[in-house]
Amino acid sequence: MNQFQYARPAKQKAAIDLLVKDQNAMFIAGGTNLIDLMKRGVMTPEKLVDINRLPLKGIEKVQGGVRVGALALNSAVAEDKVILEKFPLLSLALKSGASAQLRNMATVGGNMMQRTRCYYFYDTALPCNKREPGTGCGALEGFNRMHAIFGFSDKCIAVHPSDMSVALVTLDATVLVTGPKGERQIPFIDFHRLPGDHPEVDTNLARNELILAVDIPESPFTKNVEYLKVRERASYAFALVSVAAALDIDHNTIRDARLAMGGVAHKPWRLSEAEKALVGKPVSETTFEQAAEIAMRGAKAFEHNAYKLKLAPNSIVQALKTAAGIA
Numbered sequence: 001m002n003q004f005q006y007a008r009p010a011k012q013k014a015a016i017d018l019l020v021k022d023q024n025a026m027f028i029a030g031g032t033n034l035i036d037l038m039k040r041g042v043m044t045p046e047k048l049v050d051i052n053r054l055p056l057k058g059i060e061k062v063q064g065g066v067r068v069g070a071l072a073l074n075s076a077v078a079e080d081k082v083i084l085e086k087f088p089l090l091s092l093a094l095k096s097g098a099s100a101q102l103r104n105m106a107t108v109g110g111n112m113m114q115r116t117r118c119y120y121f122y123d124t125a126l127p128c129n130k131r132e133p134g135t136g137c138g139a140l141e142g143f144n145r146m147h148a149i150f151g152f153s154d155k156c157i158a159v160h161p162s163d164m165s166v167a168l169v170t171l172d173a174t175v176l177v178t179g180p181k182g183e184r185q186i187p188f189i190d191f192h193r194l195p196g197d198h199p200e201v202d203t204n205l206a207r208n209e210l211i212l213a214v215d216i217p218e219s220p221f222t223k224n225v226e227y228l229k230v231r232e233r234a235s236y237a238f239a240l241v242s243v244a245a246a247l248d249i250d251h252n253t254i255r256d257a258r259l260a261m262g263g264v265a266h267k268p269w270r271l272s273e274a275e276k277a278l279v280g281k282p283v284s285e286t287t288f289e290q291a292a293e294i295a296m297r298g299a300k301a302f303e304h305n306a307y308k309l310k311l312a313p314n315s316i317v318q319a320l321k322t323a324a325g326i327a
Ligand code: SF4
Pocket: 116, 118, 119, 120, 121, 127, 128, 129, 130, 131, 136, 137, 138, 139, 140, 155, 156, 157, 158, 199
């Protein structure tokens, strides 16, 4: 691992100033992804600005919803009474992510900022436009079993690995950030980027900005929800495909619906057209199959991930059935 400097400021402004002053500095919180990347030489910050002293751990009810601090631990959020009562989908997604030990270290902000698990990205001997722009994409013609079926480009076909982010995009959350230009809110659906010509840029967070919190608005999705994660090991693995499903059901009719997938794109993949197709329909397997068919329009597979074209719609139907209680 490269040598680096370490700072542990107690004030928000001091933390941001350290990043402004040193273009090779990075924030660190739980470090569950960044330390791995540094050990492998994938990321080489010259200074780590540890933000764990900042007061950003709270989970509190606010007008119109709940505010979750950027440093709240994944395990604390998953077991929080208010989250369990009002946003059980988020709790399910968090509990399906990583291991208990990692959830005890990983923070909400860090979870959002984790980087792809594409094998080529982690192996510094292989080409990767995300790690080293302009070197090519090893996965495009290589082993692409884990890779995207939506929203990819000819520069990068990686997928975003966070389960929590799939739930937060489903719940219409927003991200509160601050930086040298002040505070701003980013809709969660716009927080992560598609790769386009710049796969090295994962998010729309500016270089010197700090994530403060995630705001989740009140919603009717407190009961009929499911987070289905299909993976190769039940104990601990990233999603091949995951589905976040939330239904508001009134006497067997779907009054409102939210649906998103993970493991299929460079960002959490919200399925707005399929959501629209569910509204006003009866709860039935046929309704869910029609929504899944709509959700999959535009999907395209590579040599080793064609199985996702079948796994994804099947997972959508299964998640909706479980959410509706007809599984
Ligand atoms: Fe790198 Fe993206 Fe290609 Fe993976 S898919 S090798 S992360 S450019």
